[in-house]
Amino acid sequence: MQSYIVLYRCENIMAPADPPYAFQCFAEDTEHAEEQCLNAYYSSDIVWVVQTENVQEAYNDYWNTFAGFTNDEEDV
Numbered sequence: 877m878q879s880y881i882v883l884y885r886c887e888n889i890m891a892p893a894d895p896p897y898a899f900q901c902f903a904e905d906t907e908h909a910e911e912q913c914l915n916a917y918y919s920s921d922i923v924w925v926v927q928t929e930n931v932q933e934a935y936n937d938y939w940n941t942f943a944g945f946t947n948d949e950e951d952v
Contacts, residue, residue: 877902880909881934883924884917896923896938898931 880903883896899916903909906925913922924941926934 877904878927879929880906881926881928881931882909882913882922883926883934883938884913884920884922886917886920888919895935898934900929900931 880901882899882901884899885894885896897917897920899913901909901912903912906927909925910922913920924934924938926937928934928937
């Protein structure tokens, strides 16, 4: 099993501009990580899954992807 961070939203309690919540778990793969998050927060919407132990790294990956950056562009 490996460490995953699952970013999820709960639309019924979050404003549209709020960042997603982070759920950390150990799972066999991304689908298993999503399943664990949905078991814990059944009314959530999964928005991102990253294989990492670092929550900040998961958020960085999420925000950089939606901002249109890649890792190469950040280093310039």
